[in-house]
Amino acid sequence: AQSVSQHNHHVILSEAASLELGCNYSYGGTVNLFWYVQYPGQHLQLLLKYFSGDPLVKGIKGFEAEFIKSKFSFNLRKPSVQWSDTAEYFCAVNARNAGNMLTFGGGTRLMVKP
Amino acid sequence: ETGVTQSPTHLIKTRGQQVTLRCSSQSGHNTVSWYQQALGQGPQFIFQYYREEENGRGNFPPRFSGLQFPNYSSELNVNALELDDSALYLCASSLGLAGETQYFGPGTRLTVL
Numbered sequence: 001a002q003s004v005s006q007h008n009h010h011v012i013l014s015e016a017a018s019l020e021l022g023c024n025y026s027y028g029g030t031v032n033l034f035w036y037v038q039y040p041g042q043h044l045q046l047l048l049k050y051f052s053g054d055p056l057v058k059g060i061k062g063f064e065a066e067f068i069k070s071k072f073s074f075n076l077r078k079p080s081v082q083w084s085d086t087a088e089y090f091c092a093v094n095a096r097n098a099g100n101m102l103t104f105g106g107g108t109r110l111m112v113k114p
Numbered sequence: 115e116t117g118v119t120q121s122p123t124h125l126i127k128t129r130g131q132q133v134t135l136r137c138s139s140q141s142g143h144n145t146v147s148w149y150q151q152a153l154g155q156g157p158q159f160i161f162q163y164y165r166e167e168e169n170g171r172g173n174f175p176p177r178f179s180g181l182q183f184p185n186y187s188s189e190l191n192v193n194a195l196e197l198d199d200s201a202l203y204l205c206a207s208s209l210g211l212a213g214e215t216q217y218f219g220p221g222t223r224l225t226v227l
Contacts, residue, residue: 004156006156032213043118043204043218043219043220043221044204044206044218045218046215046217049215090156090157092156094213096212096213099162099164099169099170099211100145100147100162100170100208100210100211100212100214100216101147101159101162101172102147102149102157102159102216103159104149104156104157104158105156106154106155106156107154107155107156
C-alpha cells in the first residue's frame, strides 16, 4: 500500500518569501501525483498534477512542483508567496494499478503574513 | 458546468444512530469517491463507485456503505455511529478509473455526540 509524508505541518512566511513544501511517497510502482489546496472555508481544489513527461509541472497561481523519481518526492514550490496563498496544502498519490484511489499526506498549513 | 455538490452541509447525530450523506457528481463524471477527513488530518479513502458498482475500498468497516445511482449521484451510509466518525466527509467525482483528476465537493461536517 502506498503512503504519503508531508514533513512540514505548519509553515509561516512573509509575503514575497519563497516557498517549498516537501512531499515524499512510498510505493514501488508507477504513480500519478497531485497537489491540492484548501483555502479557508473552501473545498479542496487541484493546484497541479503529474502523470508523465516533464517532471517539472506548472500549476495555477504560479505554483510548480518537481517529481524526482529517485527520491520518491514531489515538492511544491512558489518563488514569491502572497497573503492570498494562506491555505492548507495536500500532496496526494494515485498508484496506477489502484483505480482512482488517492492517498493523501497529512497536509501543510501555510500562513503568509502581509 | 456544474461542480460537485453535497448535502447536508452539517449534521449532528448521537452514538448508535445511522446517517446518509448525499453527493451529486460533476456533469459528465461517472466515478464517485468518498473520503473521510478527520480534524487536522488529510482525507482518507473510504470507497469508490464506478457505474453503480463499488470499485475499491479503503480500511473502513462494513458499517460504512454506499450506493451510486444511474445518474451517477451517490450516497454514503454509516450505521451504528461512533464518536470517532466525527469528521468532514468529502465526495469527489472523476471520469473513469485511470487516475483521472478528482474534483471535490465542499463536504459534509458530521458531528457525533
